[in-house]
Amino acid sequence: MKAVRWNAAITCKETRTLERPFADCSEFRRSRVRVTTTMAPVKVTGAVFAAFSIAILSYLLCNSRSRKTHKPISKKKPRRGLIEAIGNTPLIRINSLSEATGCEILGKAEFLNPGGSVKDRVAVKIIEEALESGQLAPGGVVTEGSAGSTAISLATVAPAYGCKCHVVIPDDVAIEKSQILEALGATVERVRPVSITHKDHYVNVARRRALEANELASKHGKYIGMDADGLVQANGHIPEEEKKNSVFSSNCKGGFFADQFENLANFRAHYEGTGPEIWEQTGGDLHAFVAAAGTGGTLAGVSRSLQEKSPNIKCFLIDPPGSGLFNKITRGVMYTREEAEGRRLKNPFDTITEGIGINRLTQNFLMAELDGAFRGTDMEAVEMSRYLLKNDGLFVGSSSAMNCVGAVRVAQSIGPGHTIVTILCDSGMRHLSKFYDSQYLSQHGLTPTATGLEFLGISSFNSLMSEHY
Numbered sequence: 001m002k003a004v005r006w007n008a009a010i011t012c013k014e015t016r017t018l019e020r021p022f023a024d025c026s027e028f029r030r031s032r033v034r035v036t037t038t039m040a041p042v043k044v045t046g047a048v049f050a051a052f053s054i055a056i057l058s059y060l061l062c063n064s065r066s067r068k069t070h071k072p073i074s075k076k077k078p079r080r081g082l083i084e085a086i087g088n089t090p091l092i093r094i095n096s097l098s099e100a101t102g103c104e105i106l107g108k109a110e111f112l113n114p115g116g117s118v119k120d121r122v123a124v125k126i127i128e129e130a131l132e133s134g135q136l137a138p139g140g141v142v143t144e145g146s147a148g149s150t151a152i153s154l155a156t157v158a159p160a161y162g163c164k165c166h167v168v169i170p171d172d173v174a175i176e177k178s179q180i181l182e183a184l185g186a187t188v189e190r191v192r193p194v195s196i197t198h199k200d201h202y203v204n205v206a207r208r209r210a211l212e213a214n215e216l217a218s219k220h221g222k223y224i225g226m227d228a229d230g231l232v233q234a235n236g237h238i239p240e241e242e243k244k245n246s247v248f249s250s251n252c253k254g255g256f257f258a259d260q261f262e263n264l265a266n267f268r269a270h271y272e273g274t275g276p277e278i279w280e281q282t283g284g285d286l287h288a289f290v291a292a293a294g295t296g297g298t299l300a301g302v303s304r305s306l307q308e309k310s311p312n313i314k315c316f317l318i319d320p321p322g323s324g325l326f327n328k329i330t331r332g333v334m335y336t337r338e339e340a341e342g343r344r345l346k347n348p349f350d351t352i353t354e355g356i357g358i359n360r361l362t363q364n365f366l367m368a369e370l371d372g373a374f375r376g377t378d379m380e381a382v383e384m385s386r387y388l389l390k391n392d393g394l395f396v397g398s399s400s401a402m403n404c405v406g407a408v409r410v411a412q413s414i415g416p417g418h419t420i421v422t423i424l425c426d427s428g429m430r431h432l433s434k435f436y437d438s439q440y441l442s443q444h445g446l447t448p449t450a451t452g453l454e455f456l457g458i459s460s461f462n463s464l465m466s467e468h469y
Contacts, residue, residue: 275305
């Protein structure tokens with residue numbers, strides 16, 4: 001590098017190493033310039049002072065730029081324990097569906113609850129109300145018949161209240177759900193799928209288990225939370241064989257049947273929580289809500305809450321194959337014309353979706369305020385799940401995928417320019433062995449092939465717009 005001769009009247013000659021200012025601090029620290037100077041007769045301290053001043057200025061400028069890239073840390077209070085972490089989930093814009101339909105399609109991210117699903121809200125409400133009413137004893141066991149998510153939520157929440165959990169599930173439910181339950185400390189009982197009218201339907205077995213726990217607690221002088229006489233009148237007696245082979249220990253403190261289908265604590269969890277949250281998060285600027293129904297609690301609680309705030313908000317059901325709710329809403333009966341003629345399917349729930357669809361009216365569902373219903377298919381749910389994963393990075397379960405099918409159906413019905421909300425119930429992590437298993441899908445003719453939303457009749461945003469203008 002050329003020597004730099006300073007224009008100064010100096011007689012002494014010396015070689016000095018000076019540091020040169022750089023815009024970037026890292027470069028400043030690494031780089032040094034060899035400068036040969038012929039100095040005039042002035043004090044050397046003046047040059048050193050100038051170099052030092054420039055170095056400080058460079059450092060301050062660099063540090064200022066660095067600070068601008070970091071946002072201040074928000075000081076939010078920590079939530080006290082697991083229970084306070086449930087609810088207040090984010091409402092997210094599903095970009096791909098919004099852009100394809102011309103509507104704002106928003107999903108309530110319930111899969112972000114600690115237990116991984118919307119059922120966390122229900123579990124908390126059921127247990128809290130049971131403890132407050134005395135139906136559940138402290139340290140008692142909560143029993144439930146569940147296809148998975150409610151059971152997982154109960155098993156997650158129960159220990160926070162000092163309670164235990166016993167779950168009865170159909171043996172055709174994805175194996176990972178029972179594995180999660182056992183890992184959470186719940187006892188799991190798998191039974192074959194039968195009609196709800198059969199005594200060995202998983203819900204009826206769970207009901208009997210609560211009665212069994214109460215009789216055992218009574219026998220050993222333990223506290224009984226639930227009225228055993230009431231259970232006997234409602235559900236019949238416990239078979240002698242089941243009494244001899246009790247699943248509970250002698251120190252059992254009684255049982256409580258959660259009864260998610262008929263217990264209106266389910267409805268209240270969404271009427272008091274999920275619905276008001278959606279209203280607040282949208283600022284009241286929404287036009288429609290859509291969801292599938294199993295127990296009916298989510299659909300009923302949210303629909304009634306929103307329509308009480310604004311009667312103009314339309315609420316819809318999306319129903320999977322085998323369920324009778326679509327027929328009930330659109331035709332007033334729970335069966336089709338073919339089924340009325342005696343050709344009802346042997347297994348009406350032959351569907352890949354889990355936790356949604358039913359052929360009876362629950363107390364929770366009867367609380368719903370609905371404006372219409374849509375029918376979804378297994379193929380649409382599978383295709384939708386892959387579409388969301390590819391375009392939005394959303395890894396959702398079967399019921400969430402069906403809800404998004406419903407959101408698009410509503411958008412097609414009411415047209416562009418509206419805001420539509422649905423529920424993202426759980427993630428795909430609990431659906432790996434069936435819904436996300438390529439071999440299983442292939443065996444059932446459900447291999448996804450779509451590249452866009454053509455499986456719902458949408459080729460582009462413009463095509464949907466042209467349908468309405």
